[in-house]
Amino acid sequence: MLIPITRQKFEQLIPILATGSQYKYYWGKPFDFILRLLISIVIGMLIWWIEVSFLGLEYGAFMLLLGIFTSSYFLWGPIFRATLRNYECRKYKYSGFWKGEVWDLYVTEEVVGKEQNVNKQGELVIVENRERRLNIEVGDETGFSTSLQVPLKRIHKSLRRGQDAQMLVMSNKPDLAIINKVTDIYIPDLDLWVSDYPYLQRKEFTELSYQLEKSEKRESQKRRRPVERETEREEMRPTKPRKKPKRVNDW
Template identity: 55%
Template sequence: MLIPLTRKTFEELIPAVATSDQYRYAWGKLSDFLKRVLISAVCASVWIIIEIAVESDSIKSVLLILGLITILYWFWGPVVEASLRNLQCRKYPYCGFWQGKVLDYYITEEVTSEQESVNKKGDLIIIENLERRINVEVGDSKGFTTSIQAPLNRSHKKLHRGQVAQLIVMSYLEDLSRISQVSDLYIPSQNLWVSNYPYLRRDAFVDVSRWVRSQRDTRRRSQTSVDR
Protein backbone atom coordinates (compact mmCIF):
# COMPACT_ATOMS: atom_id res chain seq x y z
CA MET A 1 0.00 0.00 0.00
CA LEU A 2 1.29 3.44 -0.97
CA ILE A 3 -0.57 6.66 -0.18
CA PRO A 4 0.76 10.02 -1.41
CA LEU A 5 1.08 12.67 1.29
CA THR A 6 0.84 16.44 1.01
CA ARG A 7 3.90 18.63 1.25
CA LYS A 8 2.55 20.08 4.50
CA THR A 9 2.37 16.64 6.08
CA PHE A 10 5.85 15.80 4.78
CA GLU A 11 7.30 18.91 6.41
CA GLU A 12 5.57 18.04 9.68
CA LEU A 13 7.04 14.54 9.58
CA ILE A 14 10.56 15.78 8.77
CA PRO A 15 10.90 19.32 10.19
CA ALA A 16 13.58 21.76 9.07
CA VAL A 17 14.99 22.08 12.59
CA ALA A 18 16.26 19.00 14.44
CA THR A 19 13.88 17.20 16.79
CA SER A 20 14.94 16.10 20.28
CA ASP A 21 15.54 12.52 19.06
CA GLN A 22 17.69 13.81 16.20
CA TYR A 23 19.62 16.09 18.54
CA ARG A 24 20.40 13.19 20.86
CA TYR A 25 21.58 11.12 17.91
CA ALA A 26 23.80 13.92 16.57
CA TRP A 27 25.20 14.55 20.06
CA GLY A 28 27.15 11.34 19.56
CA LYS A 29 29.52 9.62 21.92
CA LEU A 30 31.88 11.14 24.46
CA SER A 31 34.62 11.37 21.85
CA ASP A 32 32.32 13.42 19.59
CA PHE A 33 31.49 15.77 22.46
CA LEU A 34 35.17 16.22 23.32
CA LYS A 35 35.96 17.09 19.69
CA ARG A 36 33.32 19.82 19.76
CA VAL A 37 34.65 21.12 23.07
CA LEU A 38 38.16 21.27 21.57
CA ILE A 39 36.87 23.23 18.58
CA SER A 40 35.04 25.61 20.92
CA ALA A 41 38.22 26.09 22.98
CA VAL A 42 40.28 26.90 19.87
CA CYS A 43 37.62 29.36 18.71
CA ALA A 44 37.63 30.99 22.16
CA SER A 45 41.42 31.41 22.05
CA VAL A 46 41.30 32.98 18.58
CA TRP A 47 38.46 35.26 19.66
CA ILE A 48 40.40 36.49 22.70
CA ILE A 49 43.48 37.26 20.60
CA ILE A 50 41.46 39.21 18.02
CA GLU A 51 39.50 40.99 20.75
CA ILE A 52 42.74 42.27 22.28
CA ALA A 53 44.15 43.37 18.93
CA VAL A 54 41.06 45.27 17.80
CA GLU A 55 40.46 48.76 19.20
CA SER A 56 37.21 49.75 17.50
CA ASP A 57 34.21 49.44 19.83
CA SER A 58 31.81 48.72 16.96
CA ILE A 59 33.97 45.88 15.68
CA LYS A 60 34.36 44.55 19.22
CA SER A 61 30.57 44.34 19.54
CA VAL A 62 30.37 42.22 16.40
CA LEU A 63 33.29 40.09 17.58
CA LEU A 64 31.57 39.54 20.91
CA ILE A 65 28.49 38.09 19.21
CA LEU A 66 30.56 35.92 16.87
CA GLY A 67 32.75 34.83 19.77
CA LEU A 68 29.79 33.69 21.86
CA ILE A 69 28.36 31.77 18.91
CA THR A 70 31.63 29.94 18.18
CA ILE A 71 32.35 29.23 21.85
CA LEU A 72 28.96 27.51 22.13
CA TYR A 73 29.67 25.27 19.13
CA TRP A 74 29.79 22.24 21.44
CA PHE A 75 26.09 22.85 22.15
CA TRP A 76 24.59 23.91 18.81
CA GLY A 77 26.80 21.79 16.55
CA PRO A 78 24.47 18.74 16.77
CA VAL A 79 21.49 20.93 15.86
CA VAL A 80 23.16 21.99 12.62
CA GLU A 81 24.31 18.45 11.81
CA ALA A 82 20.83 16.97 12.30
CA SER A 83 19.11 19.83 10.48
CA LEU A 84 21.36 19.31 7.45
CA ARG A 85 20.36 15.63 7.41
CA ASN A 86 16.72 16.71 7.43
CA LEU A 87 17.32 19.05 4.51
CA GLN A 88 18.71 16.13 2.50
CA CYS A 89 15.26 14.51 2.83
CA ARG A 90 13.22 17.67 2.37
CA LYS A 91 14.85 18.28 -1.00
CA TYR A 92 12.56 15.58 -2.44
CA PRO A 93 9.36 17.23 -3.66
CA TYR A 94 7.09 14.21 -3.13
CA CYS A 95 6.57 11.60 -0.46
CA GLY A 96 4.15 8.85 0.46
CA PHE A 97 3.07 6.62 3.33
CA TRP A 98 4.10 3.04 2.55
CA GLN A 99 2.88 -0.12 4.24
CA GLY A 100 4.13 -3.62 3.61
CA LYS A 101 5.43 -6.57 5.59
CA VAL A 102 8.68 -7.75 7.13
CA LEU A 103 10.13 -10.26 4.66
CA ASP A 104 13.30 -11.17 6.52
CA TYR A 105 15.79 -9.93 9.08
CA TYR A 106 19.35 -10.87 9.95
CA ILE A 107 22.35 -9.66 11.93
CA THR A 108 25.66 -8.49 10.49
CA GLU A 109 28.83 -6.93 11.85
CA GLU A 110 29.81 -3.62 10.29
CA VAL A 111 33.06 -1.64 10.60
CA THR A 112 32.22 1.64 12.36
CA SER A 113 35.74 3.05 12.61
CA GLU A 114 39.41 2.14 12.20
CA GLN A 115 42.38 2.89 14.43
CA GLU A 116 46.07 2.68 13.67
CA SER A 117 48.31 1.03 16.23
CA VAL A 118 51.76 -0.51 16.50
CA ASN A 119 52.36 -4.07 17.68
CA LYS A 120 55.31 -5.32 19.74
CA LYS A 121 57.40 -5.81 16.60
CA GLY A 122 56.89 -2.20 15.58
CA ASP A 123 54.60 -3.05 12.70
CA LEU A 124 51.71 -0.75 11.89
CA ILE A 125 48.36 -2.51 12.27
CA ILE A 126 44.80 -1.41 11.64
CA ILE A 127 42.26 -2.14 14.37
CA GLU A 128 38.68 -2.26 13.15
CA ASN A 129 35.86 -1.40 15.53
CA LEU A 130 32.87 -3.59 14.74
CA GLU A 131 29.21 -3.05 15.59
CA ARG A 132 26.42 -5.63 15.41
CA ARG A 133 23.56 -4.40 13.24
CA ILE A 134 20.08 -5.60 12.44
CA ASN A 135 19.09 -5.68 8.76
CA VAL A 136 15.35 -5.72 8.06
CA GLU A 137 14.03 -6.46 4.58
CA VAL A 138 10.49 -5.26 3.87
CA GLY A 139 8.29 -5.46 0.79
CA ASP A 140 4.75 -5.31 -0.56
CA SER A 141 2.52 -7.16 -3.02
CA LYS A 142 3.51 -4.82 -5.87
CA GLY A 143 7.12 -5.93 -5.75
CA PHE A 144 8.70 -2.98 -3.95
CA THR A 145 11.39 -4.05 -1.49
CA THR A 146 13.91 -2.19 0.59
CA SER A 147 16.22 -2.84 3.53
CA ILE A 148 16.68 -0.87 6.75
CA GLN A 149 19.83 -1.23 8.85
CA ALA A 150 20.23 -0.15 12.47
CA PRO A 151 22.45 -0.81 15.50
CA LEU A 152 21.24 -3.99 17.20
CA ASN A 153 19.38 -3.61 20.50
CA ARG A 154 17.13 -5.72 22.72
CA SER A 155 13.89 -4.31 21.33
CA HIS A 156 14.64 -6.00 18.00
CA LYS A 157 13.70 -9.33 19.61
CA LYS A 158 10.11 -8.27 18.88
CA LEU A 159 10.72 -8.56 15.13
CA HIS A 160 9.00 -11.39 13.26
CA ARG A 161 8.52 -12.19 9.60
CA GLY A 162 5.13 -11.17 8.29
CA GLN A 163 4.65 -8.21 10.62
CA VAL A 164 3.08 -5.07 9.15
CA ALA A 165 5.82 -2.52 8.42
CA GLN A 166 5.41 1.18 7.69
CA LEU A 167 7.69 3.98 6.54
CA ILE A 168 7.84 7.14 4.45
CA VAL A 169 9.15 6.98 0.89
CA MET A 170 10.59 10.00 -0.93
CA SER A 171 10.78 10.66 -4.64
CA TYR A 172 11.41 13.25 -7.35
CA LEU A 173 8.39 11.88 -9.25
CA GLU A 174 4.82 12.88 -8.41
CA ASP A 175 3.47 9.35 -8.95
CA LEU A 176 6.17 7.90 -6.63
CA SER A 177 7.05 5.36 -9.31
CA ARG A 178 10.75 5.64 -8.44
CA ILE A 179 11.73 5.76 -4.77
CA SER A 180 14.91 7.70 -4.00
CA GLN A 181 15.01 7.40 -0.21
CA VAL A 182 13.12 5.84 2.68
CA SER A 183 12.75 6.85 6.31
CA ASP A 184 13.09 4.87 9.50
CA LEU A 185 10.88 1.79 9.80
CA TYR A 186 7.89 1.45 12.14
CA ILE A 187 6.28 -1.80 13.28
CA PRO A 188 2.87 -0.67 14.64
CA SER A 189 1.91 -3.95 16.32
CA GLN A 190 4.98 -3.68 18.58
CA ASN A 191 5.32 0.12 18.64
CA LEU A 192 8.86 -0.62 17.46
CA TRP A 193 11.17 1.64 15.48
CA VAL A 194 14.09 0.36 13.41
CA SER A 195 16.46 3.07 12.29
CA ASN A 196 20.03 4.23 12.20
CA TYR A 197 19.02 7.89 12.18
CA PRO A 198 15.57 9.04 13.41
CA TYR A 199 14.43 10.91 10.30
CA LEU A 200 10.78 11.17 11.34
CA ARG A 201 8.99 13.11 14.02
CA ARG A 202 7.64 9.95 15.50
CA ASP A 203 4.52 11.26 17.21
CA ALA A 204 3.41 12.83 13.90
CA PHE A 205 4.08 9.59 11.99
CA VAL A 206 2.03 7.54 14.48
CA ASP A 207 -0.84 10.00 13.96
CA VAL A 208 -0.60 9.47 10.18
CA SER A 209 -0.49 5.70 10.70
CA ARG A 210 -3.66 5.81 12.81
CA TRP A 211 -5.39 8.04 10.26
CA VAL A 212 -4.58 5.61 7.44
CA ARG A 213 -5.88 2.70 9.49
CA SER A 214 -9.10 4.54 10.33
CA GLN A 215 -9.67 5.38 6.65
CA ARG A 216 -9.19 1.73 5.66
CA ASP A 217 -11.58 0.58 8.40
CA THR A 218 -14.19 3.10 7.22
CA ARG A 219 -13.90 1.89 3.62
CA ARG A 220 -14.22 -1.74 4.73
CA ARG A 221 -17.37 -1.01 6.72
CA SER A 222 -18.81 0.90 3.77
CA GLN A 223 -18.00 -1.97 1.40
CA THR A 224 -19.56 -4.47 3.80
CA SER A 225 -22.76 -2.41 3.95
CA VAL A 226 -22.93 -2.25 0.15
CA ASP A 227 -22.40 -6.02 -0.18
CA ARG A 228 -25.26 -6.65 2.24
Protein backbone atom coordinates in the same frame (compact mmCIF):
# COMPACT_ATOMS: atom_id res chain seq x y z
CA MET B 1 0.00 0.18 0.04
CA LEU B 2 1.16 3.71 -0.75
CA ILE B 3 -0.93 6.76 0.16
CA PRO B 4 0.26 10.29 -0.80
CA ILE B 5 0.20 12.85 2.02
CA THR B 6 0.02 16.64 1.93
CA ARG B 7 3.06 18.86 2.19
CA GLN B 8 1.73 20.27 5.45
CA LYS B 9 1.54 16.82 7.02
CA PHE B 10 4.99 15.96 5.70
CA GLU B 11 6.51 19.04 7.34
CA GLN B 12 4.89 18.06 10.62
CA LEU B 13 6.47 14.63 10.41
CA ILE B 14 9.93 15.97 9.49
CA PRO B 15 10.36 19.52 10.86
CA ILE B 16 13.14 21.77 9.60
CA LEU B 17 14.81 22.20 13.01
CA ALA B 18 16.26 19.32 14.99
CA THR B 19 13.94 17.47 17.34
CA GLY B 20 14.95 16.33 20.81
CA SER B 21 15.74 12.78 19.67
CA GLN B 22 17.75 14.07 16.71
CA TYR B 23 19.74 16.40 18.97
CA LYS B 24 20.46 13.46 21.28
CA TYR B 25 21.59 11.36 18.31
CA TYR B 26 24.16 13.95 17.20
CA TRP B 27 25.24 14.77 20.75
CA GLY B 28 27.07 11.48 20.50
CA LYS B 29 29.41 9.83 22.96
CA PRO B 30 31.71 11.59 25.47
CA PHE B 31 34.53 11.56 22.90
CA ASP B 32 32.30 13.45 20.41
CA PHE B 33 31.49 16.07 23.04
CA ILE B 34 35.17 16.56 23.94
CA LEU B 35 36.07 16.94 20.27
CA ARG B 36 33.39 19.62 19.76
CA LEU B 37 34.55 21.40 22.92
CA LEU B 38 38.16 21.49 21.69
CA ILE B 39 37.02 22.85 18.32
CA SER B 40 35.01 25.55 20.11
CA ILE B 41 38.02 26.60 22.22
CA VAL B 42 40.40 26.70 19.25
CA ILE B 43 37.98 28.78 17.13
CA GLY B 44 37.36 31.17 20.05
CA MET B 45 41.12 31.70 20.57
CA LEU B 46 41.63 32.20 16.83
CA ILE B 47 38.97 34.93 16.70
CA TRP B 48 40.50 36.64 19.76
CA TRP B 49 43.95 36.55 18.12
CA ILE B 50 42.61 38.05 14.88
CA GLU B 51 40.90 40.84 16.83
CA VAL B 52 44.02 41.72 18.83
CA SER B 53 46.47 41.45 15.93
CA PHE B 54 44.63 42.90 12.95
CA LEU B 55 41.46 44.71 14.02
CA GLY B 56 40.84 47.81 16.04
CA LEU B 57 38.44 48.60 18.87
CA GLU B 58 35.71 49.54 16.40
CA TYR B 59 35.22 45.85 15.66
CA GLY B 60 35.24 44.84 19.31
CA ALA B 61 31.48 44.34 19.74
CA PHE B 62 31.14 42.37 16.54
CA MET B 63 34.10 40.12 17.31
CA LEU B 64 32.80 39.55 20.84
CA LEU B 65 29.46 38.30 19.53
CA LEU B 66 31.20 36.20 16.89
CA GLY B 67 33.48 34.72 19.54
CA ILE B 68 30.58 33.83 21.82
CA PHE B 69 28.70 32.23 18.95
CA THR B 70 31.59 30.14 17.65
CA SER B 71 32.78 29.18 21.14
CA SER B 72 29.36 27.66 21.85
CA TYR B 73 29.67 25.31 18.89
CA PHE B 74 29.82 22.35 21.26
CA LEU B 75 26.18 23.14 22.17
CA TRP B 76 24.60 24.08 18.84
CA GLY B 77 26.68 21.78 16.63
CA PRO B 78 24.24 18.83 16.97
CA ILE B 79 21.32 21.11 16.06
CA PHE B 80 23.13 22.28 12.94
CA ARG B 81 23.99 18.75 11.77
CA ALA B 82 20.48 17.41 12.39
CA THR B 83 18.92 20.39 10.60
CA LEU B 84 21.08 19.74 7.54
CA ARG B 85 20.01 16.11 7.55
CA ASN B 86 16.33 17.07 7.82
CA TYR B 87 16.78 19.42 4.88
CA GLU B 88 18.01 16.49 2.78
CA CYS B 89 14.53 14.99 3.24
CA ARG B 90 12.53 18.20 2.91
CA LYS B 91 14.06 19.03 -0.48
CA TYR B 92 11.90 16.30 -2.03
CA LYS B 93 8.61 17.67 -3.30
CA TYR B 94 6.29 14.73 -2.65
CA SER B 95 5.90 12.12 0.05
CA GLY B 96 3.66 9.25 1.00
CA PHE B 97 2.72 6.82 3.75
CA TRP B 98 3.93 3.32 2.84
CA LYS B 99 2.70 0.06 4.31
CA GLY B 100 4.13 -3.37 3.55
CA GLU B 101 5.71 -6.21 5.47
CA VAL B 102 9.07 -7.51 6.65
CA TRP B 103 10.60 -9.67 3.93
CA ASP B 104 13.95 -10.61 5.41
CA LEU B 105 16.11 -10.23 8.54
CA TYR B 106 19.80 -11.05 8.98
CA VAL B 107 22.77 -9.94 11.08
CA THR B 108 26.20 -8.85 9.79
CA GLU B 109 29.39 -7.46 11.29
CA GLU B 110 30.46 -4.11 9.90
CA VAL B 111 33.64 -2.09 10.35
CA VAL B 112 32.67 1.15 12.12
CA GLY B 113 36.15 2.54 12.73
CA LYS B 114 39.88 1.87 12.79
CA GLU B 115 42.48 2.50 15.49
CA GLN B 116 46.28 2.43 15.40
CA ASN B 117 47.89 0.59 18.31
CA VAL B 118 51.34 -0.66 19.18
CA ASN B 119 51.67 -4.38 19.94
CA LYS B 120 54.09 -6.03 22.37
CA GLN B 121 56.82 -6.16 19.73
CA GLY B 122 56.59 -2.39 19.24
CA GLU B 123 54.99 -2.69 15.83
CA LEU B 124 52.25 -0.36 14.68
CA VAL B 125 49.07 -2.31 13.93
CA ILE B 126 45.65 -1.21 12.73
CA VAL B 127 42.74 -2.56 14.74
CA GLU B 128 39.29 -2.59 13.16
CA ASN B 129 36.32 -1.78 15.37
CA ARG B 130 33.43 -3.99 14.34
CA GLU B 131 29.77 -3.76 15.26
CA ARG B 132 26.95 -6.25 14.83
CA ARG B 133 24.20 -4.76 12.71
CA LEU B 134 20.69 -5.81 11.82
CA ASN B 135 19.72 -5.76 8.16
CA ILE B 136 15.98 -5.54 7.58
CA GLU B 137 14.34 -5.75 4.15
CA VAL B 138 10.74 -4.66 3.67
CA GLY B 139 8.48 -4.79 0.61
CA ASP B 140 4.91 -4.89 -0.66
CA GLU B 141 2.71 -6.62 -3.19
CA THR B 142 3.76 -4.23 -6.00
CA GLY B 143 7.32 -5.53 -5.87
CA PHE B 144 8.81 -2.43 -4.24
CA SER B 145 11.41 -3.25 -1.61
CA THR B 146 14.10 -1.46 0.37
CA SER B 147 16.53 -2.37 3.13
CA LEU B 148 17.83 -0.64 6.22
CA GLN B 149 20.88 -1.38 8.36
CA VAL B 150 20.83 -0.44 12.05
CA PRO B 151 22.87 -1.28 15.17
CA LEU B 152 21.65 -4.58 16.62
CA LYS B 153 19.70 -4.27 19.89
CA ARG B 154 17.89 -6.68 22.19
CA ILE B 155 14.50 -5.29 21.23
CA HIS B 156 15.07 -6.58 17.69
CA LYS B 157 14.69 -10.20 18.87
CA SER B 158 10.90 -9.92 18.54
CA LEU B 159 11.09 -9.09 14.82
CA ARG B 160 9.77 -11.74 12.44
CA ARG B 161 9.30 -12.09 8.71
CA GLY B 162 5.78 -11.25 7.58
CA GLN B 163 5.12 -8.56 10.21
CA ASP B 164 3.50 -5.33 9.02
CA ALA B 165 5.95 -2.50 8.37
CA GLN B 166 5.30 1.21 7.82
CA MET B 167 7.44 4.19 6.88
CA LEU B 168 7.50 7.50 5.06
CA VAL B 169 8.80 7.65 1.49
CA MET B 170 9.92 10.66 -0.54
CA SER B 171 10.01 11.37 -4.25
CA ASN B 172 10.20 14.12 -6.85
CA LYS B 173 7.44 12.43 -8.87
CA PRO B 174 3.83 13.46 -8.10
CA ASP B 175 2.65 9.84 -8.45
CA LEU B 176 5.53 8.57 -6.27
CA ALA B 177 6.55 6.25 -9.11
CA ILE B 178 10.24 6.60 -8.15
CA ILE B 179 11.10 6.46 -4.45
CA ASN B 180 14.25 8.48 -3.73
CA LYS B 181 14.46 8.25 0.05
CA VAL B 182 12.85 6.41 2.98
CA THR B 183 12.77 6.99 6.73
CA ASP B 184 12.94 4.79 9.80
CA ILE B 185 10.65 1.75 9.85
CA TYR B 186 7.73 1.34 12.25
CA ILE B 187 6.43 -2.11 13.23
CA PRO B 188 2.85 -1.43 14.50
CA ASP B 189 2.26 -4.94 15.91
CA LEU B 190 5.19 -4.45 18.31
CA ASP B 191 5.02 -0.65 18.61
CA LEU B 192 8.70 -0.82 17.66
CA TRP B 193 10.89 1.53 15.65
CA VAL B 194 13.76 0.16 13.61
CA SER B 195 16.12 3.00 12.82
CA ASP B 196 19.57 4.43 13.13
CA TYR B 197 18.66 8.11 12.78
CA PRO B 198 15.20 9.21 14.04
CA TYR B 199 13.88 11.09 11.02
CA LEU B 200 10.21 11.19 12.05
CA GLN B 201 8.14 12.82 14.73
CA ARG B 202 7.03 9.47 16.01
CA LYS B 203 3.87 10.48 17.83
CA GLU B 204 2.54 12.27 14.75
CA PHE B 205 3.40 9.29 12.54
CA THR B 206 1.59 6.75 14.74
CA GLU B 207 -1.46 9.06 14.80
CA LEU B 208 -1.38 9.24 11.00
CA SER B 209 -1.11 5.45 10.84
CA TYR B 210 -4.14 5.08 13.10
CA GLN B 211 -6.22 7.56 11.07
CA LEU B 212 -5.37 5.88 7.76
CA GLU B 213 -6.21 2.45 9.21
CA LYS B 214 -9.62 3.70 10.34
CA SER B 215 -10.25 5.24 6.93
CA GLU B 216 -9.26 1.98 5.22
CA LYS B 217 -11.71 0.02 7.41
CA ARG B 218 -14.54 2.44 6.57
CA GLU B 219 -13.84 2.11 2.85
CA SER B 220 -13.79 -1.66 3.18
CA GLN B 221 -17.16 -1.64 4.95
CA LYS B 222 -18.66 0.59 2.25
CA ARG B 223 -17.54 -1.80 -0.45
CA ARG B 224 -18.98 -4.73 1.48
CA ARG B 225 -22.43 -3.19 2.08
CA PRO B 226 -23.73 -3.25 -1.55
CA VAL B 227 -22.83 -6.94 -1.76
CA GLU B 228 -24.67 -7.65 1.50
CA ARG B 229 -27.73 -5.71 0.34
CA GLU B 230 -27.80 -7.56 -2.97
CA THR B 231 -27.64 -10.85 -1.07
CA GLU B 232 -30.55 -9.76 1.14
CA ARG B 233 -32.61 -8.87 -1.94
CA GLU B 234 -31.98 -12.28 -3.43
CA GLU B 235 -33.16 -13.91 -0.22
CA MET B 236 -36.30 -11.74 -0.04
CA ARG B 237 -37.47 -12.48 -3.61
CA PRO B 238 -40.67 -14.57 -3.66
CA THR B 239 -40.15 -18.07 -4.84
CA LYS B 240 -42.58 -20.03 -7.01
CA PRO B 241 -44.78 -22.46 -5.02
CA ARG B 242 -43.68 -25.98 -5.46
CA LYS B 243 -46.19 -28.49 -6.80
CA LYS B 244 -47.21 -31.05 -4.28
CA PRO B 245 -46.21 -34.56 -5.27
CA LYS B 246 -49.17 -36.79 -6.16
CA ARG B 247 -50.03 -39.47 -3.74
CA VAL B 248 -50.28 -43.06 -4.84
CA ASN B 249 -54.03 -43.04 -4.18
CA ASP B 250 -54.52 -40.12 -6.58
CA TRP B 251 -53.32 -42.02 -9.64
